[in-house]
Every structure is written in C-alpha cells, then in structure tokens.
Amino acid sequence: MDPAAPGVPAGLVAAWVALVGGVVGSFLNVVIARVPAGESIVSPGSRCPRCRTPIAWYDNVPVVSWLALRARCRSCGVRISARYPLVEALVAGVALLAWARHGLAVAALGELVLVSLLVALAFIDLDTWLLPHALTWPLIATGLAVSAAGLGPATLQGAAIGAAVGFGAFALVSVVGEKVLRKEALGFGDVWLLSGIGAWMGVAALLPVVLLASVQGSVVGLVLLALGKGQPGPGQPAEAAGPPAAAVPGDPAALASADDWIPPRNAVPFGPFLAAGALEWLYLGDLIVRGVPSLGIFR
Template sequence: MIPEMLLVALTGLLVGSFLNVVVHRVPRRESILYPASHCPACGHTLRPWENIPVLSWLWLRGRCRACGVVIPWRYPALEILAAVLALLVFWRLGWSARLPGALCFAWALLALTWIDLETQLLPDRITKPGILAGLLLNGLGLWWPGIALASPESALLGVLLGYGVLWLLAAGYFYFTQRPGMGGGDLKFLGMIGAWLGWQGMAMTLFIAAIVGGFVATLYLLLGKGRDYAIPFGPYLALGAALMLLWPQEILSAYLRFLGP
C-alpha cells in the first residue's frame, strides 16, 4: 500500500504544479500550454530543476533565481494540497475504475476554489468543459458501469437542476434586494458538479454549501466586516462537492437520520 500511496502523492504533486499554471493563466485568458513555465516578473524560463514541486521552491528559498523576486507561497501550497487530495480520493476509492475520473474532478474543484478566492471568478474555460467531461464520463457508464460516478440520467438532471436552482435563487435574491447575489460562474459550477455527481450529489452539495456559507457569513457580520463584504460562493460549493465525492452514502444517511422517520 505504501508504494501505491507514494505514487499517488507524487502524481498529485505533479498535477499541483500544473494547477499553478492553470490558476495563474486561466483568469488572465492566457494559454496554459505556451509559453513554458517562467517567472511572471522577469520572464526567466524555468529549468527542469527549478520546476520540481515543493523542492524547487525550498531550494530557491522562495525567490526567482534570475531576478530574486519572491515566489508566492501559493505554489508549494497548491502542490501539497493536490497531493493530499489525491491521497484522500485514493484512500476512499482504491484502485478502482472510478479513481481517474474522481481525481480529475477533485483537482478541478481545487483549481476553481483557488481561482475564485483570488479573483472571484469561476472561468467558463473550466466549468463548461467540466460539464461536458462529467456527462461524458457518466455516459460511458452505460458500457462500463464501474467508471461512472452517477447514472447518465442523474448526471443530465444534475446539470439542468444545478444551473436552474441557483438561477432561481439568484433571481429571487435580486428581486427582493435589487442586488446580484451570485454570478453566472456559480450557476455553471453547480451544473458541473451535477454533471459529475448526479442530481442527488448536486442537491446535497448545495445544502452543505448553504449551511457552511451561511455560518461563515454570520461570522463575518459578527466581526464587523459589513453587509457589503464580498464572499465568493465557489469554495463552499467545492467543499460540498468534495465531501459528496468522498463520503456520499455517509452524508446522505446522516441527512436522512436528521430528517427523522
């Protein structure tokens, strides 16, 4: 088991390095393939030994080798989080046919969370292909049942309800307050979650996000941040989706027990 976990962790670190490129370039509408990894300050192209996840950052002491500018702590942090997330998914699913799809979904959640926290954007360049990828993965379940995270019908309904439910909530909030409550990115993000986890997973994701988001918003108000303080909703959706990916039956069972007989 230990060699397998090391392999999964190493894969997570490498993917995390790529996610750093995604997080930096996608909101800026830049290509994630060209040019090669480089220092944003001076343009220095990173050598292979300067691009080793975590270790290069430590070796360079968090600074560009060419110009000495500080390399943000986000780079090693995102790499480590991608590895930890990969280990969690592997721990829950093992070497199953669902593992590759679940890992891709989990890493997409991580990238979108970080982008939303930094820019308050959930880019279409990730959510729209994510919807198609989720529908395709679960559609393949018709011929390869072990690969799917939800049934094709549930995935399609998850997209329609995920986008539609948040649209109704956003429209209602705007009607009563004359202020936008959430952006279109949140709607597409929940639709993407529905495409991967199905309508039940999407519904529980929204429930978890609403509870956690409401709790955090209350804390912000108590701390005097004010009603106009912007709190991105994407990270709460990502948290709910990650929990439903890892512990779907346990969460559903707990929810049903909470509702009572």
C-alpha cells in the same frame, strides 16, 4: 480493483501516485493564474512573475522546490506564495485518496479530473470573482461522460437530471434574486458550477452540497464581518485577499467591471464553498450522514 499494481511494492505506487497528483497540482497553479487572463496554459513555460526568468525543471518539483528555495525565486528573490505548494499538496493528497478508493483505475483518473476542475475554479473565484466557462463547461461535459461510462458516483440518468436541476434551480435563484433584491444575488458562474457538480455527483447530491456550502459560507462571512475584514468593497476589487503575485490575472478591476458588477463589501465568493461542499459530500458523505441522519436519503 487491487489498490496496488501487480508486482510493484505498494509504497512505490503510492509515491508515484503522490508525484502525479503534485504535478497535476503544479499545472493547476498555472491554470489558476492564466485562464482568467485568457492566456495559454501551455506556453510559455513557467516564469517568475517578477523577473520573468524561466523556471528550471529542478526548481519546479511540486512542494519540494518551494521548500528547497525557501519560498523565494532563485534569480530575483521575490517571495513565492505558500498557495503554490498548498495546491500541489492538496491534489497529491486527493490523488492518494482516489487511488485508495478505486485502485489504479480509470475511475480514479476521473475523480482526479473532477477535483482538479473544482480546485482550479475555487481559487480562480477567490482571486477574480469569476468562474470561467473554459472550466465550468468542461466540468459538465466530463461529468456527463464519466457518468455515461459508469465510472462516477452517479448514473447517466442521475447525472443528466443533476446537470439540468443544478442549472435550473440556481438560475431561478439568480434571476428572481436579481429582480427582487435589485442586485446580483448569485452569479451565473455559480449556476454553471452547480450544473457541473450535478453532472458529476447526480441530482441527489445537489441539496446536501448546497446546504454544506451555504452553512460554511455563512460562517466564514460572519467571521469576516466580525473581524471587519472581508473581500473587496467598491473600488478595490479582488486584491484585498492578497493572491500571490504570479496569480494576478490581468487587471481584476477591469474583469469585475466587465459585467458592471462590483463585489459587495464583506462578501466572499460562493464558488469556493460549492467546490468545498462537493468535495466534502464526495469524501466525507458517510461521516456527515452519521452526524445528520436525515441527510441519509441523499446518499
């Protein structure tokens, strides 16, 4: 597929693709803040989390508005977290990557769906230690659908086996871990997430993705331990990492206690690392295989 639309300068197409990605990222910021709280992602429109003033369209332009407003609400001056433009810029970058890989094609749109769901899940897990079914189940469904249509990296067979094996392997770790360690080793949200990654990327991608996630998770965990930081200990869930004011979804303490589970001290949620591992294997897989040739059999 020709990366440019016929008759339109490539620079203009690139700008449009980046804008679409930025708008998707802006929408993901809403998803990240509202889905864990069980709120509608459609209405009401974006409001300042402190003064509740509706945000005008010209103050809601991805990245640009945050810069123009110098990270403050126009009405009350409350600080707006740098995470908002970061998510927008991240998805804009991915949209450009998907366009470069597939052109203006349905496959590029599919890739944007995959990355959007992974980004939303990663940040929700960071904030709340939850991976909502409202996002993990659509991840599995869209993965199977895209693979069935032949528009993703996996065949339908590889995707179906990937979804099943991803679920089965982590479910086993979760159940056995809980029996042996007498504490939750792996949440069931991670089980559904890995199933979704299997549905999108195929069964062969599961092992490298889990490897990448584990190595990076361990490194970050050890660094946080060494710094004496880390995520919430008992009694102080989710707030320690300082999510932006707008993204505080309801009462994290209530969410954490809902399934009678408190994040361990100096622990980091695993979901963001699984999401990162999946994206790394998708975009940097060839590079990783060059460094670790034995992983080549999974490509």
